[in-house]
Amino acid sequence: MPKRRNITADKRDEFRRRLLAWYAEYGRDLPWRNTDDPYHVLVSEIMLQQTQVDRVIPKYHEFLEKYPNVEQLADAPTDEVKENWKPLGYNIRPVRLQMIAREVQAEYGGTIPDTPEELQKLKGIGKYTAGAVSCFGYRKAVPLVDTNVDRVLQRVFFGKHASESTKDEKQIWELAAELVPQENAYDYNQALMDFGATVCMARKPLCLVCPMQAICAAYPISA
DNA sequence: GTCCCGAGGA
DNA sequence: TCCTCCGGAC
Numbered sequence: 001m002p003k004r005r006n007i008t009a010d011k012r013d014e015f016r017r018r019l020l021a022w023y024a025e026y027g028r029d030l031p032w033r034n035t036d037d038p039y040h041v042l043v044s045e046i047m048l049q050q051t052q053v054d055r056v057i058p059k060y061h062e063f064l065e066k067y068p069n070v071e072q073l074a075d076a077p078t079d080e081v082k083e084n085w086k087p088l089g090y091n092i093r094p095v096r097l098q099m100i101a102r103e104v105q106a107e108y109g110g111t112i113p114d115t116p117e118e119l120q121k122l123k124g125i126g127k128y129t130a131g132a133v134s135c136f137g138y139r140k141a142v143p144l145v146d147t148n149v150d151r152v153l154q155r156v157f158f159g160k161h162a163s164e165s166t167k168d169e170k171q172i173w174e175l176a177a178e179l180v181p182q183e184n185a186y187d188y189n190q191a192l193m194d195f196g197a198t199v200c201m202a203r204k205p206l207c208l209v210c211p212m213q214a215i216c217a218a219y220p221i222s223a
Numbered sequence: 224g225t226c227c228c229g230a231g232g233a
Numbered sequence: 234t235c236c237t238c239c240g241g242a243c
Contacts, residue, residue: 049240055230056239089228090240126241146239193239202237203233 007157012179014215022211023191032057038112038137039070045132046097074101096124114138141185143176148196159217
């Protein structure tokens with residue numbers, strides 16, 4: 001028997017409402033990337049895999065200046081692409097990113113796929129990145145779960161702490177799917193990650209000023 | 224589960 | 234020093 005989660009529609013609505021209200025007032029809403037171009041989103045999301053935003057931003061602009069579109073990235077020498085990736089780390093990522101560009105050229109006529117299912121067929125794009133490109137690059141109302149979203153949902157809905165988080169991945173994705181609004185999924189997903197990064201942090205969450213206090217199953221973690 | 228990989232903070 | 238960071242492949 002699956003464990004009953006007992007999460008009411010009311011709580012989901014309240015969560016969305018509070019999150020978007022918080023985002024409207026405090027969200028960073030960084031216009032640092034051009035989300036009208038899925039290629040730009042793809043590059044940034046690959047860079048963001050296990051790498052902090054602040055460290056990605058300068059490299060992202062530099063990289064796009066050298067490789068402004070899928071075709072030019074696909075045609076570039078791989079060694080040069082790897083060199084231009086430094087010092088971001090996880091250096092298999094530039095190789096895979098270029099392989100993706102080449103496959104998009106060869107198999108998709110130069111257009112990056114817009115659904116998570118198609119995107120995940122490309123090596124280097126997992127469940128999170130597929131959702132991110134689909135949502136942020138094509139404005140699709142799809143769920144996405146990264147380390148921030150995972151932590152926030154675990155805490156608010158399951159009352160767990162970060163250290164016990166990595167399990168129940170399937171449950172979290174299901175919950176994330178239930179929560180995504182059809183209307184402004186872009187803002188919602190952006191808000192959710194930003195909230196996890198700036199309020200509901202892994203180590204010392206700002207429970208004292210958190211807008212989720214009244215509905216969070218883990219409150220208070222810290223005071 | 225393990226490895227990849229580097230900067231910054233506690 | 235250890236932990237974390239808008240993960241993914243094996």
